[in-house]
Amino acid sequence: MEKENQRRNFIKTTVILGAATTISGINLLSGCKEKEDEDKKVSPPEDLMQEHGLLNRVLLIYDFCKIKMINKESFPLETITDAATIIRTFVEDYHEKQEENYLFPRFQKANQLTDLVNVLLKQHLAGRNITEQLIQLSKQTTRTDDEHQKMIDLLTSFNTMYRPHEAREDTILFPAFRKLVSQHEYDSLGEEFEDNEHKKFGEDGFETMVNRVSEIEKKLGIYELEQFTPKI
Ligand SMILES: [Fe+2]
Numbered sequence: 001m002e003k004e005n006q007r008r009n010f011i012k013t014t015v016i017l018g019a020a021t022t023i024s025g026i027n028l029l030s031g032c033k034e035k036e037d038e039d040k041k042v043s044p045p046e047d048l049m050q051e052h053g054l055l056n057r058v059l060l061i062y063d064f065c066k067i068k069m070i071n072k073e074s075f076p077l078e079t080i081t082d083a084a085t086i087i088r089t090f091v092e093d094y095h096e097k098q099e100e101n102y103l104f105p106r107f108q109k110a111n112q113l114t115d116l117v118n119v120l121l122k123q124h125l126a127g128r129n130i131t132e133q134l135i136q137l138s139k140q141t142t143r144t145d146d147e148h149q150k151m152i153d154l155l156t157s158f159n160t161m162y163r164p165h166e167a168r169e170d171t172i173l174f175p176a177f178r179k180l181v182s183q184h185e186y187d188s189l190g191e192e193f194e195d196n197e198h199k200k201f202g203e204d205g206f207e208t209m210v211n212r213v214s215e216i217e218k219k220l221g222i223y224e225l226e227q228f229t230p231k232i
């Protein structure tokens with residue numbers, strides 16, 4: 001009898017321990033999954049820098065179109081309208097708004113890098129002005145020689161300004177932003193950035209924009225990366 005009781009107790013304990021182990025195992029697994037998801041989240045600067053990558057591809061398109069215009073070679077001019085429209089909707093009305101709404105005010109409040117922030121803001125305005133003119137001029141069915149030259153100048157001014165602009169943000173502003181905010185704020189801003197992007201452009205908003213840029217590159221014959229490898 002005593003032996004039977006011992007056996008039953010043993011089975012009971014084993015079942016309870018087994019269940020407890022399974023539950024804690026599930027908790028451990030879901031904990032790992034959460035940690036993995038957390039690690040995969042895009043931080044605010046990473047998000048902004050990916051968008052700079054897209055901006056850079058448009059700068060390459062502008063470079064290419066500018067050379068074509070200088071040489072008076074024909075090319076599909078609507079590619080400039082399309083590229084400038086991407087700049088307006090994705091870079092100016094979204095990416096730069098994120099910088100203006102979330103980053104710049106924090107630097108101004110902390111009285112840090114305020115000179116840089118003022119220049120960056122001024123350049124955002126200048127960029128919008130250029131984009132507006134580029135869209136108008138590229139949409140016209142014909143252009144005078146002056147207007148042709150004006151477009152070349154606008155493309156030049158845009159690229160001359162945006163290369164140092166984004167390089168300064170990547171190397172100075174974004175690293176400083178990492179130090180300026182708490183870890184919690186940094187993480188929650190990452191989520192807010194993603195949410196804003198999805199609300200404005202849908203779940204695959206960034207990928208859609210990248211595809212649109214790729215289509216323009218294909219039209220111009222500058223999509224294949226291999227063509228840029230020097231033959232040395
Ligand atoms: Fe900016």
Ligand SMILES: [Fe+2]
Binds near residue numbers: 052096166
């Ligand atoms: Fe930027």
